[in-house]
Amino acid sequence: MKFAITSKGDSVSNTLMHKMRTYLQDFDLIYDEDQPDLVVSVGGDGTLLYAFHRYRSRLDKTAFIGVHTGHLGFYADWVPEEIEKLVIAIAKTPYQVVEYPLLEVIIRYIDGGREARYLALNECTVKSVEGTLVMDVEIKGQLFETFRGDGLCISTPSGSTAYNKALGGAILHPSLPAIQLAEMASINNRVFRTIGSPLVLPQHHTCLLKPVNDVDYQITIDHLTLLHKDVKSIQCRVAKEKVRFARFRPFPFWKRVSDSFITDK
Template identity: 85%
Template sequence: MEKIKFAITSKGNQISNTLMQKMKTYLLDFHLEYDENQPDIVVSVGGDGTLLYAFHRYRNRLDKTAFIGVHTGHLGFYADWTPDEIEKLVIAIAKTPYQTVEYPLLEVIIRYTNGGREARYLALNECTVKSVEGSLVMDVEIKGQRFETFRGDGLCVSTPSGSTAYNKSLGGAILHPSLQAIQIAEMASINNRVFRTIGSPLVLPGHHTALLKPVNDADFQITIDHLTLLHKDVKSIQFRVASEKIRFARFRAFPFWQRVRDSFVCDD
């Protein structure tokens, strides 16, 4: 039987770094192999932001790597283990065949007016689009048909697992991550007698594609999760459910609605 290869990423603060070293020592004692380049399992120690960084670091081997989150602050949507459970987690990784759950990702393809060139990104949480100057003005196409011209501060396109993040603060719905879907939420749309948008979040199924086409010649600030990018000469921005998925290693149940309740409702 091949040794399990593992890597650990840390938030970088003292408690996370200490836990990272502790876990690394324990797992090596169990004869697992530390491999930062080609890990079977990546343990993220910190919070959801730390796991986002880990996801982007290993996005080219999503079919080979499973993620585990340890939270050293508030309960995370991706981090289900606590610091006092480290020994239990280490034994589980070393001794227990793990199950994996898969969550959908967002594919973002940006095409440019100079032709031929395009950029492709994967987002675990969301992509946001804003104009560098003034209002964002975009023609929105859904499944190849023009839907509306959006005018406002920006648009947020999220995954189901990212629906609890920025999307929720914009009034978007919380989607269960078993759904193969993406959601489009508006940021301060302009609605009056002249300009009109749908004014509601849209949930698109996996076989639908959304396309944004700039109405004017503007530069755009585009975020992919925690990454902020400036794009010029944009012809279109395409969104759909990605063919790739993120895989989480599960050693116990981690119910999504329980996480939602604990994060937003629970006061006991």
């Protein structure tokens, strides 16, 4: 089996990365950064997001596993003290593959001759570079509302515990093939109205955001921040691709939620 390891870059994570690489190679596993079957992320959720985007062209061939060297992560289920145990599991034990849904974002431009496609593991956010964001929100080809406010956040189920939760969105189990649309400080008065609640859309529903005025947009795809001009529409839906995680032991989602937000450690 071929493997690669990504590190957060701090001294603790780098030390663990080099130790794991040596141990796994001692078990005759092949280190291959270009075409790995398994990618081990050492750090936090941000490190795994980086690894996901680095290997997004190999999602059907590569599985991810996380080792957290800081706070408990939603994508990292191993701790530094378990490195030897994890190495033996990787080398000797077949792993279970768990798949999570992803968000597909397609940005089309006014000139009509090009489009940009992105995949998000956590979320996409849309904000106006200057002033209030004003966008028509279409669902399944029908106008749902004209949004006015600070911005919009479209998240995956696994990303529902991140920015989406801070916006008052629901926490969705990652077995659900859905996306969620949450508002950032919407304007609601006698003139302008929005739904005011997060929307959960199934995989066969497409959300289309259409600018009402000609402005530039700051669009994030997970940790990546992009500036887009001359935007005609932003299409969001559940992606055909999925992210694959390698599981060597149970890692219950609701226990992660409880440990992260409720349980005192």
